[in-house]
Amino acid sequence: MIELLNVKKVFNPGTVNENVAIKGISLKINQYDFITVIGSNGAGKSTMLNLISGSYIPDVGSIFINDKDVSKYPNYQRASYIGQVFQDPLSGTAGSLTIEENLAIALKRGKKRGLGLGVKGADREFFREKLSQLGLGLENRLKDRVGLLSGGQRQAVTLLMATMVKPEILLLDEHTAALDPKTAAKIIELTEYFVNEYRLTVLMVTHNMRQALSLGNRTIMMHEGEIILDISSPERDQLEVKDLLEMFARVRGEDIVDDKLLLA
Amino acid sequence: MSYYALLGALEQGLVYGIMSLGVYITFRVLDFPDLSVDGTFPLGASIAAILITNNFNPYLASLFALLAGAFAGIITGVLNTKLKILNLLSGILVMIALYSVNIRIMGQPNTALLGYDTVFTPFENFFGLERFVIAPIFFVFVIVILVIFVVWFLHTDIGLSMRATGDNPKMVRAQGVNDKFMVILGLAFSNGLVALSGSFVAQSQGSADVNMGIGTIVAGLASVILGEAFLEGRSVFRAVVSVIIGSTIYRLAIAVALSFKIGNFQLNPSDLNLITAFIVTFALISPNIKKFIRVRS
Numbered sequence: 001m002i003e004l005l006n007v008k009k010v011f012n013p014g015t016v017n018e019n020v021a022i023k024g025i026s027l028k029i030n031q032y033d034f035i036t037v038i039g040s041n042g043a044g045k046s047t048m049l050n051l052i053s054g055s056y057i058p059d060v061g062s063i064f065i066n067d068k069d070v071s072k073y074p075n076y077q078r079a080s081y082i083g084q085v086f087q088d089p090l091s092g093t094a095g096s097l098t099i100e101e102n103l104a105i106a107l108k109r110g111k112k113r114g115l116g117l118g119v120k121g122a123d124r125e126f127f128r129e130k131l132s133q134l135g136l137g138l139e140n141r142l143k144d145r146v147g148l149l150s151g152g153q154r155q156a157v158t159l160l161m162a163t164m165v166k167p168e169i170l171l172l173d174e175h176t177a178a179l180d181p182k183t184a185a186k187i188i189e190l191t192e193y194f195v196n197e198y199r200l201t202v203l204m205v206t207h208n209m210r211q212a213l214s215l216g217n218r219t220i221m222m223h224e225g226e227i228i229l230d231i232s233s234p235e236r237d238q239l240e241v242k243d244l245l246e247m248f249a250r251v252r253g254e255d256i257v258d259d260k261l262l263l264a
Numbered sequence: 265m266s267y268y269a270l271l272g273a274l275e276q277g278l279v280y281g282i283m284s285l286g287v288y289i290t291f292r293v294l295d296f297p298d299l300s301v302d303g304t305f306p307l308g309a310s311i312a313a314i315l316i317t318n319n320f321n322p323y324l325a326s327l328f329a330l331l332a333g334a335f336a337g338i339i340t341g342v343l344n345t346k347l348k349i350l351n352l353l354s355g356i357l358v359m360i361a362l363y364s365v366n367i368r369i370m371g372q373p374n375t376a377l378l379g380y381d382t383v384f385t386p387f388e389n390f391f392g393l394e395r396f397v398i399a400p401i402f403f404v405f406v407i408v409i410l411v412i413f414v415v416w417f418l419h420t421d422i423g424l425s426m427r428a429t430g431d432n433p434k435m436v437r438a439q440g441v442n443d444k445f446m447v448i449l450g451l452a453f454s455n456g457l458v459a460l461s462g463s464f465v466a467q468s469q470g471s472a473d474v475n476m477g478i479g480t481i482v483a484g485l486a487s488v489i490l491g492e493a494f495l496e497g498r499s500v501f502r503a504v505v506s507v508i509i510g511s512t513i514y515r516l517a518i519a520v521a522l523s524f525k526i527g528n529f530q531l532n533p534s535d536l537n538l539i540t541a542f543i544v545t546f547a548l549i550s551p552n553i554k555k556f557i558r559v560r561s
Contacts, residue, residue: 053438079440086434094428094435096498101424109440113421145498161439 002029002052002169002201007061009047021047023225024061029169034195034202034216038209038244040252043222045205049171052203054078065168080110083162083200085155085175092158095147099138099157102146103127106161130160134190152183156190163194170195172204188215209241223251271396273519277512278403279464280483284491284511285414286457287484288504293418294450295430299355299481300340301458303362304333306477308459310366313375313472322383326463333459334452336362341448359477366474374473382467399468406464410457411504417453418500426450427500458484479537486544487511493547510547517543 009022022044029035037045050056052063054075062071065081075082086092093102104118104127124142131139134156138149146154155175162170172191176184188211195202206212212219219236221229221244228251231239283305290298308329315325336358343354367373387398417423428436429446436443458480466472491510495502521531521539531539 055437074437074442076437076440076442079438082438084438091432091434092438094431096431097424097428102428104421105424105428105436105439105441108421111440113425113441115417115420115422118419118421118424 039222083167089151277515281511283461284487300358303359305462308462309466309472312463329463334456337451337455345444
């Protein structure tokens with residue numbers, strides 16, 4: 001279980017560029033939750049994910065993973081709990097290393113790394129089996145450099161790497177946004193497969209409203225660093241895309257009023 | 265070119281190859297342009313020289329040189345990762361600081377090693393051969409061991425993490441690797457090799473000089489780039505071997521250039537930097553030349 005308690009994050013504090021990215025949010029992510037996160041640009045979605053992953057350390061508030069306070073842990077110390085897939089398909093893998101070497105790095109997530117051989121003979125069989133689950137034929141290309149793969153293939157490998165050691169939570173930051181529609185559909189299919197296969201807890205940022213409602217069991221809407229909607233099944237099942245759009249319009253409308261007041 | 269000059273160039277290619285291995289680790293593996301090697305190379309020489317002239321075992325002296333280099337590398341790494349100083353600048357700071365340190369270590373700007381035992385002495389006595397024959401053979405053995413060691417290391421769990429750190433630090437952090445630690449470790453490893461190379465150079469040429477490190481980074485880069493031009497291929501083994509080949513070709517090319525004579529015109533050692541610039545330029549454009557020839561034919 002992951003819990004955010006009154007978490008706040010300010011960028012460039014005390015300067016003209018001061019930006020309150022997260023205003024003080026509390027969120028309880030239950031085990032096996034699959035939460036989709038929506039919100040306009042600058043709403044704080046990615047910042048929230050980065051706070052959970054440890055890429056950012058909160059200014060105020062605490063983050064608990066399985067009742068352990070990890071607020072001050074840098075990301076590499078939290079990595080044993082967290083699997084991550086980024087928006088940029090190049091971010092999750094090292095292009096100059098081979099597929100098997102990338103997988104070997106992922107296999108040691110949260111474990112001590114020593115001077116043993118990185119890729120052992122026994123690992124290869126395991127890697128082949130895992131890669132065949134992707135259905136991309138990568139199981140025959142263990143010694144190919146990852147840089148030779150397409151964006152979609154790299155994202156699929158990243159997904160595999162994020163889940164190979166079961167994480168407490170899988171963080172997906174618009175992980176299909178940079179892919180063509182067909183590849184994006186394939187990655188979503190794989191995401192659902194891995195989530196069901198390993199019974200994962202997921203937090204997924206998306207810009208696709210339909211995806212936000214069709215995937216998972218719970219949806220969060222963020223706006224200006226706050227969570228303005230948190231709805232779970234079965235109530236969520238009643239919601240339609242146009243309802244979400246209406247809600248967006250409403251919060252944006254308030255923005256316009258604010259702007260008018262400012263400009264008047 | 266004479267037989268002596270050829271053997272000399274081979275010996276230099278091999279002993280500076282150790283240094284180039286270090287430059288390969290920072291420049292190619294970690295993607296860290298580390299200029300501290302210009303200081304750690306004479307640091308290794310200074311440490312070895314002062315210990316040897318105080319009748320230390322030359323092997324022990326070389327080991328201490330390696331450790332001192334590694335320590336200097338750690339300082340560069342800490343300046344960059346912990347104190348957030350730009351990588352180029354961290355290296356430069358350590359490089360200039362070491363200039364003073366090296367003079368302090370020796371108590372003077374240079375130290376002669378003539379008449380003292382060196383790492384070659386046991387072999388000279390055993391085989392009854394001259395140093396200019398023994399040294400290249402000795403360095404071949406050292407290089408073979410180091411190449412095996414470096415290739416093995418880069419395939420261990422830590423080695424994989426280090427290679428990935430140079431490639432994609434965001435990814436290694438997400439996989440639970442402390443990327444800063446990897447940078448520091450890589451710099452220690454690299455500068456250890458560079459200092460070891462410096463200690464061997466001092467022992468083979470019979471003196472250590474505080475200015476012997478000038479241009480180390482350039483020679484190292486030239487070797488790495490030349491090697492890549494001659495031995496294409498992406499595997500770690502090929503890359504590491506190519507560094508040694510590059511270093512040897514570089515020294516041979518310089519020896520050939522220096523023995524070059526047209527009429528009364530002859531290149532001399534002060535033209536070395538110009539020669540180096542030509543060699544590196546040639547190596548850098550060679551992939552394009554190769555492609556051009558392939559397309560034409």
